[in-house]
Amino acid sequence: MDTIIMTIVVFSGISAVLAAILTISDRTVNNYGDVTLTINEDKNYTVKGGTSLLDTLRNEKIFIPSACGGKGTCGYCKVVVLEGGGPVLATEKPLLTKEELDNYTRLSCQCKVKQNIRIEIPEDLFNVKEYAVVVEKMEKLTSTIKKLTFNLGEEEINFKPGQYVQLKAPAYEGNDEEVYRAYSIASSVNDKHTLELLIGYTGGIATTYVHYHLKEGDTAYINGPYGDFYYHEGEGPIVLAGAGTGMAPLISILQYMADNNIMRDTLFFFGARTMEDLFLLDKIKAFEEKLNLKFIPALSREESPEWKGERGRVPQAIEKHIEDGSNYSAYLCGSPAMIDSIVEALVKKNVPPDKIYYDKF
Numbered sequence: 001m002d003t004i005i006m007t008i009v010v011f012s013g014i015s016a017v018l019a020a021i022l023t024i025s026d027r028t029v030n031n032y033g034d035v036t037l038t039i040n041e042d043k044n045y046t047v048k049g050g051t052s053l054l055d056t057l058r059n060e061k062i063f064i065p066s067a068c069g070g071k072g073t074c075g076y077c078k079v080v081v082l083e084g085g086g087p088v089l090a091t092e093k094p095l096l097t098k099e100e101l102d103n104y105t106r107l108s109c110q111c112k113v114k115q116n117i118r119i120e121i122p123e124d125l126f127n128v129k130e131y132a133v134v135v136e137k138m139e140k141l142t143s144t145i146k147k148l149t150f151n152l153g154e155e156e157i158n159f160k161p162g163q164y165v166q167l168k169a170p171a172y173e174g175n176d177e178e179v180y181r182a183y184s185i186a187s188s189v190n191d192k193h194t195l196e197l198l199i200g201y202t203g204g205i206a207t208t209y210v211h212y213h214l215k216e217g218d219t220a221y222i223n224g225p226y227g228d229f230y231y232h233e234g235e236g237p238i239v240l241a242g243a244g245t246g247m248a249p250l251i252s253i254l255q256y257m258a259d260n261n262i263m264r265d266t267l268f269f270f271g272a273r274t275m276e277d278l279f280l281l282d283k284i285k286a287f288e289e290k291l292n293l294k295f296i297p298a299l300s301r302e303e304s305p306e307w308k309g310e311r312g313r314v315p316q317a318i319e320k321h322i323e324d325g326s327n328y329s330a331y332l333c334g335s336p337a338m339i340d341s342i343v344e345a346l347v348k349k350n351v352p353p354d355k356i357y358y359d360k361f
């Protein structure tokens with residue numbers, strides 16, 4: 001018995017010593033100290049080494065899009081690292097094209113700052129700010145989609161119709177991770193103190209936070225604006241197409257057209273399963289009264305004979321409603337598969353590919 005107790009004591013002691021050695025060596029080996037971060041050749045920051053480039057930039061209040069929250073799956077957080085980024089990791093390669101690799105592009109969430117580092121980012125990102133916002137209103141639009149209105153108080157946000165922001169979902173009971181997720185802005189660019197987002201419940205960390213933890217009156221954190229999907233001034237008819245919360249940037253674009261009396265002929269295709277999945281119909285009706293707009297919902301699973309509109313999917317509706325799209329521009333927001341099928345349908349109708357703008361989520 002004494003031998004067993006002695007063995008346990010000895011092993012426990014060895015384990016404790018090993019743990020202490022590992023902790024000390026981790027601190028020593030991974031203590032990268034202060035390093036210099038140089039951005040666009042002319043801005044220098046002294047930062048602590050040891051964290052990802054994405055987090056390092058965020059600590060300096062420089063916000064890079066990061067829809068997956070730094071997991072290395074969205075590919076949004078790309079920056080050019082000219083020096084000091086170390087080798088490209090296996091986790092980055094699937095999301096970088098050969099051209100990007102040749103241009104020294106990296107995923108900033110995967111690239112760790114360990115030494116002096118030189119990077120390039122678009123100047124626009126210096127305009128991105130983090131806002132503490134108050135949830136003014138939460139409205140249920142369908143069984144899974146909520147519209148959230150956030151009040152920015154004295155702060156102002158300047159964005160283009162179609163762009164998106166990132167909402168921070170903090171840790172909550174059952175989730176100890178803090179993540180950022182991207183949501184398109186549904187509100188008017190003229191309303192600089194308010195942001196409206198449409199957020200559908202998917203069971204993920206951020207949508208669970210929004211649908212089950214966030215309440216009216218709470219403070220939330222949003223950064224932005226981001227994105228190169230936005231309305232382009234021009235002439236000729238327009239196609240808007242989306243599904244689900246993909247309606248958000250299209251509503252912001254319509255609001256912009258209404259505010260600026262832009263009377264281009266516009267077809268708005270919207271894919272949904274049933275009549276219950278349609279929403280914001282009063283708002284769209286008001287746009288139809290003011291603009292040269294035709295709303296064309298296409299329902300894929302509606303069985304009621306009461307439904308007199310299009311049945312099937314958006315590409316079929318496009319096939320039916322567009323003769324020749326050679327002078328059209330198109331703005332699409334939805335899942336990658338849906339966007340791909342709509343682009344194919346538009347190109348078949350001669351819509352120039354370089355006039356098809358989209359936001360896949």
Ligand code: FES
Pocket residue numbers: 065066067068069070071072073074075076077107108109110
């Ligand atoms: S933040 Fe999503 S891949 Fe880096």
